[in-house]
Each structure stands twice: as structure tokens, then as C-alpha cells.
Amino acid sequence: MLIYVNGFIKCGAPLVPFFSHKRLSFFTKPTPSSYSLASIPRDRLYFNNNLRYSSKSIQVVESSVxxxxxxxxxxxxxxxxxxxxxxxxxxxxxxxxxxxxxxxxxxxxxxxxxxxxxxxxxxxxxxxxxxxxxxxxxxxxxxxxxxxxxxxxxxxxxxxxxxxxxxxxxxxxxxxxxxxxxxxxxxxxxxxxxxxxxxxxxxxxxxxxxxxxxxxxxxxxxxxxxxxxxxxxxxxxxxxxxxxxxxxxxxxxxxxxxxxxxxxxxxxxxxxxxxxxxxxxxxxxxxxxxxxxxxxxxxxxxxxxxxxxxxxxxxxxxxxxxxxxxxxxxxxxxxxxxxxxxxxxxxxxxxxxxxxxxxxxxxxxxxxxxxxxxATARLHGRAQVVHDLVSDQQDSSGDLIFYLDGAHSPESMEACGRWFSSAVRGNKGLSTGLNGYIRHEEFGRDFNRVSKQILLFNCMEVRDPQVLLPKLVSTCASSGTHFSRALFVPTMSTYNKVISGASAIPIDTRRKDLTWQFRLQKLWERSIQGTDTALDHTLNPDGVTSLPPHDFLCGDAPHCGGPAGTHITSSAVMPSLPLTINWLRDCVRRNPSLKLEVLVTGSLHLVGDVLRLLKR
The missing domain is CATH 3.40.1190.10 (Mur-like, catalytic domain)
Incomplete structure (x- = not known):
């Protein structure tokens, strides 16, 4: 399986993927009247300086006029x-x-x-x-x-x-x-x-x-x-x-x-x-x-x-x-x-x-x-796989891979589910794409790990999650892919401000309204368990929703979309997206045998926010 490194390739740069069975002649600076051909060596990957990013501290945005x-x-x-x-x-x-x-x-x-x-x-x-x-x-x-x-x-x-x-x-x-x-x-x-x-x-x-x-x-x-x-x-x-x-x-x-x-x-x-x-x-x-x-x-x-x-x-x-x-x-x-x-x-x-x-x-x-x-077309946020390097900096860490797709309609959610299921099964036909993919074994790591599929989801309130979530779950389940946990999180993006990729990232959650996320969680649990489940809307003394314990992802709750033996809550509402990404990283750091495959979907805004965070 090939995994996309946590870096963002400049479109048009001469970055070449593995071609396991074929060689492809690439044009260099083509013109309508003449071409210069260059042979691309087999099983070679080109990198540039944009491929790896150091971990940066997250900045809190202060409001200003x-x-x-x-x-x-x-x-x-x-x-x-x-x-x-x-x-x-x-x-x-x-x-x-x-x-x-x-x-x-x-x-x-x-x-x-x-x-x-x-x-x-x-x-x-x-x-x-x-x-x-x-x-x-x-x-x-x-x-x-x-x-x-x-x-x-x-x-x-x-x-x-x-x-x-x-x-x-x-x-x-x-x-x-x-x-x-x-x-x-x-x-x-x-x-x-x-x-x-x-x-x-x-x-x-x-x-x-x-x-x-x-x-x-x-x-x-x-x-x-x-x-x-x-x-x-x-x-x-x-x-x-x-x-x-x-x-x-x-x-x-x-x-x-x-x-x-x-x-x-x-x-x-x-x-x-x-x-x-x-x-x-x-x-x-x-x-x-x-x-x-x-x-x-x-x-x-x-x-x-x-x-x-x-x-x-x-x-x-x-x-x-x-x-x-x-x-x-x-x-x-x-x-x-x-x-x-x-x-x-x-x-x-x-x-x-x-x-x-x-x-x-x-x-x-x-x-x-x-x-x-x-073969060289690229589009961020559509069937994109990103291997998180921040969680990968220590040999004792687990593995964290993000699968990002901005699906937000029933039809696109079904396509997303089919792609995700194929990708996590290691379907080589779907994972030999471009944009910095590299082989698992090149990390020199032991991959005999416990793999868990996690859903990171949000959708706009004008969407119908009662249609989107069951469509995703049933599509994945029909291919044998079941979510261990679902995380519902608000986006960082605001709709009254155009931001740049370098804009500071807000992490203050004190005034974040999570009513919609709790509704999504309730719909999810009803879909998975077949009945309404008592949910724990845990708040800390400051009125902010608390993060789940790190062993939340390692428990034995029934697989989402699979047979449910007991009514154990298989989801959580997260207070903010930056805290969620850091929490996922902490989870794999604390559990070296854990491999998290996180599907991020439901909203292009959510996918864009995650990409911004992973780029930091």
C-alpha cells in the first residue's frame, strides 16, 4: 500500500510516483510543435522541500476589528x-x-x-x-x-x-x-x-x-x-x-x-x-x-x-x-x-x-x-491519503493515517465509502496515485498493528445527516469495513471571513456551540445501536466539552456498522478540531501497537481545516 506523506505537493512540480509494472515517458517543457522525452526510472520517488513540515505550536486567534x-x-x-x-x-x-x-x-x-x-x-x-x-x-x-x-x-x-x-x-x-x-x-x-x-x-x-x-x-x-x-x-x-x-x-x-x-x-x-x-x-x-x-x-x-x-x-x-x-x-x-x-x-x-x-x-x-x-492530475481533499508525520517522529509511536474526502451528498458519500473501504484494504489499484505517495515499508517500521477505522465527521446544517451517515456506514459495511469510533467535531472555518493558508489557527472553544455535533452523535448512535443511547455530554468546570480518555479508541465497543453486542457508546463530540488532531496524535503515541485510519468527510470545509492543521 502506498501512503501520502504529510506534506503538500506543489501542483505541476515534477514529482513522480511508483510505477510497479510500467515505465512512462514524461514530457519536459512540452510545446505544441515539439517534445523532449525523459524516461522515468522504476520505483523511484522524487521529493521537494514542501513535502515535510515541522510541528508548530498552535496559535490562538484574538478577535480584532x-x-x-x-x-x-x-x-x-x-x-x-x-x-x-x-x-x-x-x-x-x-x-x-x-x-x-x-x-x-x-x-x-x-x-x-x-x-x-x-x-x-x-x-x-x-x-x-x-x-x-x-x-x-x-x-x-x-x-x-x-x-x-x-x-x-x-x-x-x-x-x-x-x-x-x-x-x-x-x-x-x-x-x-x-x-x-x-x-x-x-x-x-x-x-x-x-x-x-x-x-x-x-x-x-x-x-x-x-x-x-x-x-x-x-x-x-x-x-x-x-x-x-x-x-x-x-x-x-x-x-x-x-x-x-x-x-x-x-x-x-x-x-x-x-x-x-x-x-x-x-x-x-x-x-x-x-x-x-x-x-x-x-x-x-x-x-x-x-x-x-x-x-x-x-x-x-x-x-x-x-x-x-x-x-x-x-x-x-x-x-x-x-x-x-x-x-x-x-x-x-x-x-x-x-x-x-x-x-x-x-x-x-x-x-x-x-x-x-x-x-x-x-x-x-x-x-x-x-x-x-x-496520471499526474491532483485535487486536494478528494480521495486524498495523508500519513501524519508528526505522530511518526518517535519509533515507539503508533500509526496515524488520514483519508480525506469532501463528500457531502448521498451519491458522493457512497463513492467515498467505496474508496475508503478499498484504500484501507490496501487495494493497490486505488493507492498508486500521485502527490507524494510512498511505500509503507520505506518507513522501516513494524506494521503488525491493530488497525482501527475512525470516522471524523461534520456536515453543514442544511445537509441531511439522517441520509448521509447511514449511506456511508452501509456502503463501508457492505465491503467489510466497520468504524470502531465516530468523532463529531465543529469546523474551524468561519463564513464571514476569507482566510489564507498561513492564518493563525483558533483553539478557544469556550463559546463554541456544539448543539449540531451532539445531534449528529445522537443520530449516529441510533443508527448503530438501533435505539436511542444515553450520551454523556461531559463538560469541564469552564463549560467546555471534555476530550475522551485516550483509551477510548482502544476499548471493545461494537464495530460501527457491524454486529452490536452491547450498548456501548461508540462516538464522541469533540470540542474543537485542533484539539482533536492533537488528541489523535497522543492516542497513537501512547499505544505503539495502534494504527488509526481516520476518514475525514461530510464537508469540504472540514477537510480543508484538517489539511491546514496537518500542514503545520
Whole structure:
């Protein structure tokens, strides 16, 4: 089994995984007209300085009042403005937090985005962008990442806009596979900010956060002169801010399901209607197999707009010739198949296919550049495995591995459960992905340990945990994977502040409302035990929820999802996420024979917070 080291690889860096059976020729600095090939040695792993991080003490954040006037004065001189100044400015654009009544988009809002583009001088320039536009309920981000990696490995300068970010807002903007640099981000951010602020004096309303980030993405891609812009829809499609794109090269619809129903509607047909809103007259579109209710809407919309719509089957693994996808999980074959078709269509419609593949590669061939792109794609927080090195610093310590997936819908929760079960069983086909994976035995450690699967969970209150939790448990149990314990924890992220990856981490739990977490725990215990269980809401004298004893994870409570012999509480509500991570580390330090495999899921915010903590 291969395990991802607790470090965060810079996307686009020449880091190469193990290929146990195949060698793969990689292009170095490819151009559309010529390639330089480099042979990659077998069973070799490249590291860079970003792979390992020392343990740092956690800082307590003190509340402060933001003086935006002072921030903006400093921002007049971009060289003097700090990244946190930009984050403070962005935070003023947050107009709605999750759980507030939805504000459905409208044509008026799309017209607002167009007006912002005019102010920035981008209205005509974005028409020159050669765009791949992708919507969907699940898999649209992965599809976009695959597309970007494929075309970058074909030699093109790529721009990628995705959402949400997990640790730092710059993750949303990639140029040539790398998150935009802090320096360039500040340059383009303040250029846009100042122009829009000047117009605000004349009565123009500053855009909400996502609209601003969308026009900022267009500003970046135009200024950076990308050859291709891969754009992920934020929410829905028809009325999404990204739908100001009038003539994309090709459109894609990833898998559809029930999500954001408060905004998009309560039927699959309603949701499909919004997603199909990105179709443009006579512009080719591709989708994956859908339920009939959704497919009928997609086909009807395509017919009305004279859109050639093609349904793409999941990628055949044989075409990869033994090379693993960079994104783990069987469900990624669906996204990879869609990405291959979108990329091929983009190359053909832009007149680049014959230039890149002059030897006449046919429709059934998988060019080596496509394979390399599929193999090197990366996306934090989706089927990601991180081996915690902080708990690994002493030979006497146990083993702590985090499995992170931001699943938050019933369909994605099922996919998450299948992936986690395969990963903990050591399915080599799913664990030979990229991004710093290394072999267990290379740690020189004894792995004859007691393995326990732990769930670390939180979801937004607009989600339905009565659906999500049973779906996860039943999926894992059907594969023979049972959770020993479940931990319910609040996220660190706030919804009125945009933070950077370097922001201080709050640990004060005195005013943390854990009502939702206790509700999740009650639902969990009812699901596992089959009846309501008396739960111990333990508080210390200061009114803060106490941590469980360290032997809590080593007890003999019934396996969650397995046969329950006695009614022993198999879960706990944790007071804060930083304390939880430290508590898990202490547990393996105190128990050298213990191997904890922790699935972190239910919320991308939770996954992002855990990644931030593990990076420290």
C-alpha cells in the first residue's frame, strides 16, 4: 500500500510516483510543435522541500476589528499591501452564509457580471478565451482538473478556475498547473478591486464574493495569455456567474444528483434544467450516463439549441496500460472518460489535434500526453491519503493515517465509502496515485498493528445527516469495513471571513456551540445501536466539552456498522478540531501497537481545516 506523506505537493512540480509494472515517458517543457522525452526510472520517488513540515505550536486567534479604510490605503501601493489585507477586503464581499435563505440567481445578476467585465475592460477580451465549461453535481471539479492536466501535457498554457478552495483562495486559480503566485494574485486582485471601488462611488454595487472571484479569474487568464481556460461552474449553471461565457469551445455535464435543492429545485429534472443552462447553440457538449429523469432534460435542451450532445462511457482502464489515475476511486473513471472527450474535442475544434498528433492518432487511441495528464492530475481533499508525520517522529509511536474526502451528498458519500473501504484494504489499484505517495515499508517500521477505522465527521446544517451517515456506514459495511469510533467535531472555518493558508489557527472553544455535533452523535448512535443511547455530554468546570480518555479508541465497543453486542457508546463530540488532531496524535503515541485510519468527510470545509492543521 502506498501512503501520502504529510506534506503538500506543489501542483505541476515534477514529482513522480511508483510505477510497479510500467515505465512512462514524461514530457519536459512540452510545446505544441515539439517534445523532449525523459524516461522515468522504476520505483523511484522524487521529493521537494514542501513535502515535510515541522510541528508548530498552535496559535490562538484574538478577535480584532478590521479597519478597511487603513487596509485600502495600504493597498494603493500593491508592493506594501499584505496578503491578509487582500483577504480582509475579500471578506467584505461575503453577502450570504450557508443556511441563510437562498437567493436564486437571475439574468439581472448575469448582467451585473457583464457590467463588471466592462469596467475591467474584459468584455471583449474574454471572447478570445478558448474555454472548456463544466457543470455537474459531483465530479465536475475532478473533470476540470483532468482536462487541465491533459492539455498542459499536450504543451498548452492552461488556466483553471475551480471552487471552493480548501486552504487558500489562490487554489481556485491555477496557471500551468500551479496555484497562482501570491505576488501575481495581489497584482490582479488590487487592479480589479480599485477599478470596481472607483465605480462604486458612482453607485455601482460591489460584486458578491463569487462574482468577484469569477471576474478575477477572467482577468488572470486574459492577462496571463492562457491557451485554454477550464472553467468549473460554481453552482447550478444557467444563472451561475461563469455563464457569461457565450461561446465556449466545448461544454461538459458531470454526474447529476440531489444537491443544493434549496436553490436548484427538489427534483432531478429541476437540477438538470439548471445544469443544462450552460449549453450554447451548436456548441458540442458531452455528459456521462445519467438517470433518465435528468437525461431527458439534457437531451431536450440540447435538441432545442441544436447542440450535439454525446454520452460518454467511463474510461476503460486498459487504455492506461497499467498506469493509475492521479485521482483515486472507481468513480474517477467516469470523470476521466468525460475529461478525455472534452480535451479531444477542444484540440479538434481549435485546430490543434493534427498539430499535436501529426501521425494520425485515431479516436480510439490514448495519446501518451493524455495518459500523463490523467496520471499526474491532483485535487486536494478528494480521495486524498495523508500519513501524519508528526505522530511518526518517535519509533515507539503508533500509526496515524488520514483519508480525506469532501463528500457531502448521498451519491458522493457512497463513492467515498467505496474508496475508503478499498484504500484501507490496501487495494493497490486505488493507492498508486500521485502527490507524494510512498511505500509503507520505506518507513522501516513494524506494521503488525491493530488497525482501527475512525470516522471524523461534520456536515453543514442544511445537509441531511439522517441520509448521509447511514449511506456511508452501509456502503463501508457492505465491503467489510466497520468504524470502531465516530468523532463529531465543529469546523474551524468561519463564513464571514476569507482566510489564507498561513492564518493563525483558533483553539478557544469556550463559546463554541456544539448543539449540531451532539445531534449528529445522537443520530449516529441510533443508527448503530438501533435505539436511542444515553450520551454523556461531559463538560469541564469552564463549560467546555471534555476530550475522551485516550483509551477510548482502544476499548471493545461494537464495530460501527457491524454486529452490536452491547450498548456501548461508540462516538464522541469533540470540542474543537485542533484539539482533536492533537488528541489523535497522543492516542497513537501512547499505544505503539495502534494504527488509526481516520476518514475525514461530510464537508469540504472540514477537510480543508484538517489539511491546514496537518500542514503545520
Amino acid at each position: 478590521i479597519d478597511m479604510g487603513a487596509k485600502e490605503e495600504k493597498a494603493d501601493n500593491v508592493a506594501l499591501s499584505s496578503y491578509d489585507d487582500a483577504m480582509d477586503a475579500l471578506s467584505t464581499l461575503i453577502s450570504r452564509r450557508r443556511g441563510d435563505p437562498p437567493t436564486v440567481g437571475s439574468r439581472d445578476k448575469l448582467e451585473q457580471v457583464v457590467s463588471y467585465l466592462k469596467i475591467l475592460g474584459l468584455e471583449d477580451k474574454i471572447k478570445e478565451l478558448k474555454v472548456i465549461h463544466v457543470a455537474g453535481t459531483k465530479g465536475k471539479g475532478s473533470t476540470c482538473v483532468f482536462c487541465e492536466a491533459i492539455l498542459r501535457n499536450c504543451g498548452f498554457r492552461t488556466g483553471l478556475f475551480t471552487s471552493p478552495h480548501l486552504m487558500d483562495v489562490r487554489e481556485r486559480f491555477r496557471i500551468d498547473g500551479l496555484d497562482i503566485s501570491e505576488e501575481k494574485f495581489l497584482q490582479y486582485f488590487w487592479e480589479c478591486w480599485k477599478l470596481l471601488k472607483e465605480k462604486a462611488i458612482d453607485g455601482v454595487i460591489m460584486p458578491p464574493l463569487f462574482q468577484f472571484l469569477t471576474v478575477l479569474a477572467f482577468k488572470i487568464f486574459v492577462s496571463e495569455k492562457v491557451d485554454v481556460a477550464v472553467i468549473e461552474v460554481g453552482l447550478g449553471g444557467k444563472l451561475d456567474s461563469t455563464n457569461v461565457i457565450q461561446k465556449p469551445v466545448v461544454c461538459g455535464i458531470a454526474s447529476l444528483g440531489m444537491d443544493h435543492m434549496d436553490i436548484l429545485g427538489h427534483t432531478l429534472a429541476d437540477i438538470a434544467y439548471h445544469k443544462a443552462g450552460i449549453f450554447k447553440p451548436q456548441i458540442p457538449a458531452f455528459t456521462v450516463p445519467q438517470l433518465s429523469e435528468a437525461m431527458e432534460v439534457l437531451q431536450e435542451t440540447a435538441t432545442n439549441l441544436k447542440v450535439p450532445l454525446e454520452v460518454i462511457a467511463p474510461l476503460d482502464l486498459k487504455k492506461l496500460d497499467g498506469i493509475a489515475l492521479g485521482l483515486s476511486g472507481d468513480h474517477q473513471l467516469v470523470n476521466a472518460g468525460l475529461a478525455v472527450s472534452l480535451s479531444r474535442c477542444w484540440l479538434q475544434r481549435t485546430g490543434n489535434w493534427d498539430k499535436i498528433f501529426p501521425n494520425g492518432s485515431n479516436e480510439t487511441d490514448m495519446p501518451v500526453a493524455f495518459v500523463r495528464g490523467l
